[in-house]
Each structure stands twice: as C-alpha cells, then as structure tokens.
Amino acid sequence: MFDQNLIQDLHHWELDSYYFKKFHSRTVFSRWFVKHLNYHSELKGHEGCVNCLEWNQAGTILASGSDDLRIILWDPFRRKQLQKIETKHRGNIFGVKFLPGTNDTFMASAAADRDIYVYDVNKNLTINEIHSHQNRVKQIETAQDMPFLFWSCGEDGHVLQHDIRCKPAEASSILLNYSSTGLVDVKNSEAKCLAINQARSEYLAVGLGDPFARIYDRRMLELRSISHRDSQSTSSSGNTRKTLFEYKLLDYIDPTKIPLTHYVPGHLPKRIDEYRRRMKTLSITFLSFNPNGTELLANLGGEQLYLFNLFDESSKPAKYDSYRTLFDESDLVEILPESKSSSSETIPDSDSQKINNKKKFKLSPKAEALKLKANASFEEQNYVEAIEYYNQAILLAENSPILYGNRAATLMKRNWDGDVYAAMRDCYTALIMDKTHLKSHFRLAKCLNDLKWHQEARECLEFFSTRFPDYAKSQACENLIKDIDKALKGSKNKETTEEEDNSDTEWTTMSESESENLDLSKKPKLNEEESDFSESLSANNDKILKKIYLQKKMNAVDFSSRFCGHCNVATDIKEANFIGENFIAAGSDDGSFFIWDKKTTNIVKVLHGDESIVNCVQPHPYSCYIATSGIDSEIRLWSPNFDEALTDEEDRVVTDVKSAVLNNQVKMNSHPFEYLFLNLTQNSNWNNEESGGHQNVECRQS
Template identity: 40%
Template sequence: MEIVTRKKPAEPRVVDLLRKREIGNSVSTTITHRLKVTTNFLKRLGIEKELEGHEGCVNCLEWNESGTTLASASDDYQVILWDPFRYQKKLTLQTGHGGNIFTVKFMPKSNDSVLVTGAGDYKIRVHNIANSDTLLICSCHYGRVKRVATAPAMPFLFWSASEDGLVMQYDLRQSHSCKLSDQSTVLVNLTNHLGRFIEAKCINVNPRRPELIAVGANDAYVRMYDRRMIKLSQRPVSGSSNISSLGYGNGDPDNNVPLGCVQYFVAGHLKNRGQCKKYSTTYLTFSYDGNELLVNMGAEQIYLFDINDHRNSRRFIVPAEIDSDNRDQDEELSSENDNSPLVLEDLSAMNVVQLSPEVEVIHQQANKAFEDEHYADAISMYNEAISLCPTSATLYANRASTYMKRAWEGDTYDALRDCRITLALDPNHVKAHFRLARCLFDLKRVNEAHTVMENFMEKFPDYTKNSACRNLRKDIKDALNSDNDSTSSKPNESGISKYEKEWQKNALDFKVRLCGHCNTVTDIKEANFFGEDSRFIIAGSDDGSFFTWDRYTTNIVRVLKGDSRIVNCLQPHPSMCLLATSGIDQVIRLWSPLPEDGSENVWEVKNANEAAIANYLRMNSEQFELMPFNIAYMFPPGQGDGQEDNEGRPDLSNAPLNCRPS
C-alpha cells in the first residue's frame, strides 16, 4: 500500500509576500490568493451587515464573476440583486415562478444581464434583466428543480438537476420546445439505472475541465460524468405521480451513458449500506483548481474527494507476508497465558519517528484528553499533531484508538484507515494490526477481518491465548458460519442496472472527512471552499450555526451563529474575505473581518467541539431518524404560524416539521 502524507502548509507571512512583490510582479496573483482568507481573518470574522428585502426564506445566493453584485432568491418567488458594498437593492425581479426558488445563476460572459432560476414549480426560467424580458420558460422537468449549473467559459450552456431524476442540458443558441418529440435535452436519466424513486439533488461543473459534471442524488453515491461521451436523449413519458414509465433500473434504452463515462465516489463506510438510512447529497462543488470535489452528505458528514487519485483502495486486506522480524513487545498486550482483556485505550505504542518538542506537547495533551474521555478534543489534538508530523505511526495509532472510543458513525472506518497508515509506517505495530481486524469485523467485512486476524495470529503467536484475541477470533468465525447459512446480509440490488452495479462497485473513497455540523432537516444545505487556496471549508448547520474547518487538520476553526434556526447557504466573495449566508430568516448576512479592537464577537459559539457533539446527537436522535429528509413548505410565501420573533419575522421554531424548508 502506498501512503501519501502531506504536511500542513505554513501560514503565509504578509511581510515576506510583500517583499517578494517588490521584486517580481508574478507574486501579485499569489498574494491575492493566499491572503484572501487567513487564520487571522477567520478569527475576526463577524457580521458586517444584514440585507433585508425578502418576504420568505432565502434559499440560494450567487455572486457575479466580479463580486460587484449578489443575487438572492427566496420563497417569495423573487430574485433581488444587491450592491454588497452600499447594502442597497439594485433590482427586484418578479420571476414568474409559482413555487419556492431553489437556485439562481448568472450566465457567464453576459455582462451580468442574464439570470437562470429553477424552482419548486418544476420550471426553469431564463431572464434578461437588461430589458426585463424572459428568454426561456422551460417546463420539461417533472419534479422540483433543485440546482442549475454553469461553466465559466461557456456563455450559452447550462445544466439542471431535478427531483424527477433528470439532468438536462440547455443551449441558449438553439430554440427550445418542451414537446417530447421536438429535441433531445436529457444528459443523464438516473431512473434508467436506479428506478423511479431516485432524485437528482445538486449539480456542479468543473471550472478547469468543464466536460466533467458532478451530480448528487438521494443516495450515498456521488457521480462525475464526462459529458463528451454522453449522447443527449429525449425526455421519458411522465408517469401518473412520479416520472417514469421507462425508468425501472433496466439501463439506458439507447446506451446514452456508456460504462466508461462516469466515476462514482462514496465514503467507504456508506458503501452497500442499502436503505438502512436515508442519505442525500445536498450540495457539491469542485475546488478552484478542479482537482477535488467537496460533498455535503445529508444525514452524514462532509467529504472531500480527489478526482484524480485512483489509488484510494476499494477494499483492503493486510498482506500475509508482512515481515515479523525484530518485533517489539507492546506492553499493552500481554503474551502470557492470561484472561486479561486487550486494553485498546492504553496509548503506549512505540515511536517510529522521534516527535519534535512542539509535537510531543500536543501528543501528551491529546493522551490526557483521551484518558479524561474527552474524545472529540483528543481527536482534534491528534489531527494537529499529525499535520505537523505526518510520518509518525504512534500518532495515527493513537487517533485510531480514539476514533474507536468516540464511536460516531464513520469513526470505525476512520480508525480502519488510520490502522492501515500505521501498519504502512510500522508493519510491526501490534495494536494497529489487532485494531484493524476489530474495525473490519465491526464494519461487517467479515471475510477481510478473518484474513487479518489469522495473519495477526501467525505474525504474533505469543498473543494466541490472549482473551481479547480469542474472543474476536471466535466472533469472526461465528459470523462466517452465519453468513454461510444466510444470504440476508447481501445488499438488495433489485431495480439497479448492471452498469449501476459496476459503477458502485468501482466507487472511489474519500480523501478528507469533516465532522461537526448537522445536516438532516434541509436538502439544500451547502458546503464551500473559503479562500482560493481551498485551505478552509465552510458549511451550514441545522443548529443555526455555520462551521469553518481547516482542511489539512480537519479541525473546526470557528463556529458562528448565522441564523435563528438553520443556515443553508454560504457563498464566499470571489476575490476578498467577504461571506454571504442565508437560511430560514428572511435576511442575507454579510460577514467580514472585524477590527482588532479586542471586543467580543456575540455571534461566536465558544466551544466548537461541544457544538459538534450536540450536533451529532441531534443528527442521530430518534426525532430526526423519523423525520422525512425531503420536506417542503406548506405555508404560502412569507407566512408562518402567525407568530413573529422580536425582529418581526415569522417564527417557525414551533411549526410542524413539514413546514420547514427542503
């Protein structure tokens, strides 16, 4: 196994960059990118202004290319164009939609005069705001239009994703008709491969490679299509209640989407989970350089995928030929014939790499937090230590143990990944080898757990009689015998095409996992890169906050209260440290660095890890498990349950759950 470790890049020193700019003009672009968002700016981020004007929840935000205009769209069926520096309305557009607007986009190279909107009335509208004209009204979709995507260098093309399972392509240079027989506009029909209940939730185009289009749906998989290989097709005939008399997972009738034109991505622990829990990709976006794909997974966490690195393994078994020469006895494992348990929480694994004094301090603090059962704090400290010393087997092994103790959904899989890295750095690490078998068993990968455990017993025969080893070995054998007697554990693949099975089987694993927010109530919740070097990642949350993570350590940098109920939208300014957010409240909030005067920021959530723990409990509580993920308003625009908060806004906090946004 090849392990790629990356040390966290150092924070840029402003003085050094400015000195370099005096020598060469080529540094100017670097300064713009690296100083757009810094840790110092993040620590001072606070509300600059609230923009008031909508009469319903603000479901989408979009900056124009130059950052001089911010577009917002709402449940009031209106789009407002704002001057973000004068805090004034430039234009209020009555869109003509009859449903909540979920998406708004500026068409590239149109002098900001052409806008595309999609809404809950199943329609897409293209508006020429320069002459107050409607260029296109499209009613081709059979479900709510959740997202529209554009490509920077393509002023005439755009794409839409709808809950009917269709991804459609539009060319404004051609006349458009919504009649079935007139033209072919369907890029991908997900129902052909997954059945009539699949829904397309979001879409994004790679800014550097516009032939690549990522699509998220109401399952655990993320799809990336090369549209150059796809033949556009006609819309299927609408069924009585959902889309499809054709889409039952039998495949494309005309082989419009060939096998090699798509790459799937999935968090490894969610693969083949079936319908045990409802997942949905609520937002996805490519990084500025086009090499990474950021995904906000509903009812789960946030994931970063490397679209170019196919070394991420789909399955892993420890090689049986690992050399066992010169192994060091680990004092946590007793080789005597005793019945003592295998104490996984003892953090005394051997050091392969000598830690620097700075890292050793963090390491000891993490160990102390572990002993005090503050597992979230311990993981954050191990993350920081690993970012400074990415070749220490000890740090990965200790973090794996901490993941296993915290035991959030996905933690066992993260522990498995850390055990793999530990063994790659130190093949003789006894505890990592045993924990790997434990993780595989807990993840119900019994055959692999059996291979790893037998390899462990062969490599470390002195531990054959250890009680923990014997017990795990017995549990694995019992599970193997049970699997031989029953096929109930196999995933239900009815209604899935043979291509879909192949795509899912070859799905690539994630690169980074970010935890802390809660994403269960709405299916438009965004996650975005903050800063053009993609160092920071931001996302909204059901607790009314938005979170900022350092993508290199995966630690939460800051949590700010952004809405009285739910933060859905976060759109960074294209060229400066300015952030626009929105949610259930009827306002848009602009965030920028506050003065360094030492005053307290009343919007800051003080203990980020406590907020993360509360969100995990919230996301996994019974009330959220029973709540339908895909929910919509039942109130007319701007109306709630008759109550108002102290700012005159409708109070939906006690309204029925089906009155909250989707």
C-alpha cells in the same frame, strides 16, 4: 501570516499568470482573517426562507432567491437593493445564476414549481420559459467558458442542458435520465445537486438520493431531445422508456467505455440497507469543485462532509485492499514480546531492522507536545479535543505510525458516523509505515468486525495471532475472537436468505470467465435502423456492459478527508464550499455554519447564522467576505472584525464548540419523525397540473 514571503510571491506572480489567483486565494482567506470572522451586516427585503445565493463574477452583486417567489439583486457593501424581480414562479425558488458571457445581463432561476425562467435584468423581462422538468428543480449550474449554456437537475431524475440561443421549444435537451435506468434504485433517482468543474468544464458532478457522487465526461454524452410538459402526453413521452444506462454515448464512442467515475466513502455502500432500516437517508445535498478543479467536496445528508481527490483513482475503499497486501512472506514470522526477548537475535533480521528504524519516527518537539496533550485529553475521555490534537500532530509528523495508531484508538472511542472506518484507514497507514506496530494490527481486526466485515476481521485476527502469539492469549483478543465467530454464524444465515432473494444485484461482480471472454477493444455492431442505443445491443452485450458499469461503481474512489461537527438532516439543499485554498465551510441544522481547516480537518470557527438552519454559504470571489442564508428571511454577511467592543447581538461567534458538535451528532442519529414538522408544511404537490397561485413549500427533509 502568509506561507511565503512577499518577495517570493511577487516573483512567482511575474512568472506565472495564474499565480495571482493562488496568491489571492491564500492571502485573502488567510488563517488570520478567518479566525477573526464575525457578523458584519444583514440584508432585509425577503419575506420567506432564502434558499439560494449567488455572487456575480466580479463580486459586486449578490443575487438571492426565496420562498416569497422573488429574486433580489443587492449591493451588499452598501446594504442596498439594486433590483427586485417578481418572478412567475409558483413554488419556492431553489436556484439562481448569472449566465456567463452576458455581462450580468441575463440570469436564470429554478423552483419547486418545476419551471425555469431566464431574465433580461436590464429590461426586467422574462425572455425564456422552460417547462421541461417533471418535478421540483433543485439547482442550476453554469460554466464560465460556456456562454449561453446552463444545466439543471430535478427530482424527476433528469439533468438537462439548456441553450438560450435556441428557440424556447428547442432550448432544452436531456443529458442524463436516472428515472429511465434500472441501474439506479427508483427511490434514489432524484437528482439533488450538480456542479461543473470550472477548471475543466467537460466534467459534471451529480448527487442523487444515495451516497455516491458521480462525475461524467460530457464530451462522451449525446444530448437527447425533450419537449415541454405542455406538449408531452403520457403515451408519446419518450422519457418513461427504460434504457440500459442513464446516459447515451455518442455513436463513435466505444460502448464499453463508461464515461463516469463514482466517489463514495468506503464504509457506506454495504450499509445503505442498514441505514434504511434505521429510517436514516443518505443523500448528497451539495457538490463543489475547488478552483483548481482537482478536488470535489460532497455534503452528505445524514452523515459527514467528505473531500475527494479527483486525480487519485487508486484511492479505493480500504475494504477491498486486503490487509494481506501490506505483508510479504518474510513478514509471516512470530514476533516475540520484548519482555520475553532479551536480545535482538530471536527476532529475524528484517524485523530487527524495522524496529531499529523506529528512530526515524521520532517526533519534533512541537509534535511531541501535541501528542502529550492528545494523550491527556484521551485519558479525560475528551475524544473530540484529543482528535484535534492528533490531527495537528500528524500534519507535523506524517510518517509517525504511533500518531496514526493513537488517533485510530480515539476515533473508535468517539464512534461518530464514519469514525470506525476512519480508524481502520489510520491502522492501515500505521502498518504501512511499521509492520510491527502491534496495536494497529489488533485495532484493525476490531475495526473490521465493528464494520461488520467479519470474515476479513477473522482472517486479520488469525494473522495477528500468528505474528504475535503471546499477545494473542490476552483476554481482549479472546473476547474479540468470540465476538467475530458469533457474528460470522449470524451473518451466514442472513447471507443465505439474501442470496435467495437476489437482493444484492447492485454489487454483482464480473465472473472470471466473463472477464476473460470480454474484448474491450471490440465495439458491438449497431443497427442503424434502431433509434435507441440500448435496443441495438444483444442481450448478452447488455449483460456484459451492465457488469462493467457495476464493477466500476464497486471500485469507487474513496475520500481523502472528512470534516465532522455540523448536522445535515433537516433540509436537502444544505451547501458546502471551499473558502480560499485552505478552508471548508458548510451550513448546519443548529443555525450555525462551520469553517474547517482543510489540512488538519479541525474546526476553525463556528458562527451563528440563523435562528433555525443555515442552508447557503457563499464566499465572495475575491474578498474575505461570506454571505449566508437559511430559514430566516434575512441574508447575513460576514467579514473579519477586529473590534472587540461588539454587542451581544453582533457577536455571533459560538464559543462552546464542543457542546455544539456533540449535540449535532445526537441530532444526526435521532429518529426522523423529530423533523416531521418540516414536511407538514409542504402541502403542495407540483405534479398536479392544475395547481396554481402562490404556494410556498418549505425545504423538505432529504
């Protein structure tokens, strides 16, 4: 059941003070326990959707916030309400947090009414009121090593830092302001979610209304003052003034040092406009760091779930790593098919050696058995099952180009969102392992064309024809050439129109002359009399700094893993979290929550958690115990259940997983008007200062 035996674990525990957390995370959420997760109990007390859940650090109290404008503190193990807080909120509560270092005495809440309240739980008093956001506040985040501080993000495009030790009027400061910078499209400037890296709390991740996850180093950022809404006027408010960036660097920081890194699935940046034309919105609904602070999980609304390795900035989108870098001059030779080559002498020594080295790709019996099962599923057109078998086989044989090539073919057949790009990555991997892998080379060209990267597809196919001239005469190859040439002709006319409109400024790159003349070591001189950083820079420096920013954004870090099967379209507060060291969990629009194996990316368990939508999935900090909530007013608790005599109501395991995931893919690509009913209930505009009373606003679509 465990990865190591108990004696080894005890030995490491004595040597490493942090090993207990690793040991605990691995064993408590072991595969054995996760596979036996099932319904445990319900917590009833709310009268509306439960939009947020939060465990205290000890795991003894569960806090919940709801559309009924109440916060309830629970003892979930005894299914008992400990305290009910009647808040001053006038809109749905979206965030609730225990403030660290206060022994669970202080907690904060945020809501659709744009307000944040801080409570003394023991005295049942509201001790601070924060009215600094201009639109709905979506999330609150804390850092365990930063007592009395917390952060909030809102649909006004602000990320604020709050210090409860200060006077209420001075407690809040602007850390990031996306509404004031032209580098973020105004349509994407709403701050949907944020997360603090608990292992290194100087790093803060933010998700907006686009597919980019942004991680900032807070140590480089200057806090800017902000006043409460009541004291702000249209003329005096400094928040509407345009600035060069969404942040302001500290005075001693080199202005050419960009304090953030972008993370995005490599196929999405160039397809944002295409998604908009299809009326499909891509926005990050939740971000989460793993306990070690080395990975970031992003739940991408309208698409899939993605995992990023924070310390692998070399993982650039494959689009920009030209396939030609895989080969050197010795590879630019003709490779004859085996049927026309009876001896190895007709093949250059280097290629002959590579072919002979295929012995090292021999699969273990278990991996070979999985490959055969995958091949059989592929023949039956059961692509979902085939991919799962290939995932398991690759985990056992990570150096097998055949497995990567076969999985690429299966992904291309399944063709879910992101599958073609994932297939292209597999083709790259297969060619890195074996440059003579013909099928991967041809599939790479097809993937590039399907991704609408037609010029690279044409070059790739020409290179393929040079290396495999006999195979290049096949009907499939000729058909692909025709498709690419037709697409190139059409895209050439389209590019001419786009250049005239200057519509692609976001992805402008730095020219060679500008790059050569730019000295990053020189800091532009600042005018001390100027109050704003951007105003102190010359127009030329502004242009250079902007291009540095955009260049770094264009070189965003690509994902390391993706998890498919759930549906994230209807609400923009849908969570995804790490479950121990080896599992990932997320809610879904079909009323279920999914659990994936982090290594294979396969679905391990699907549980029916809500009659409509599961938004919140919060694992217990120390036990194999999960709390979920959504549109229903009940909170449901889940734990390993080894009792086979469950009633139909208690047994909430989804057995037909294949049908569930296929239906979810259909939903994700349906017309957004099918979800219009979720927005019709949102009849309150919190930008109206005169709005009052208890008005419940349903969780709106992303």
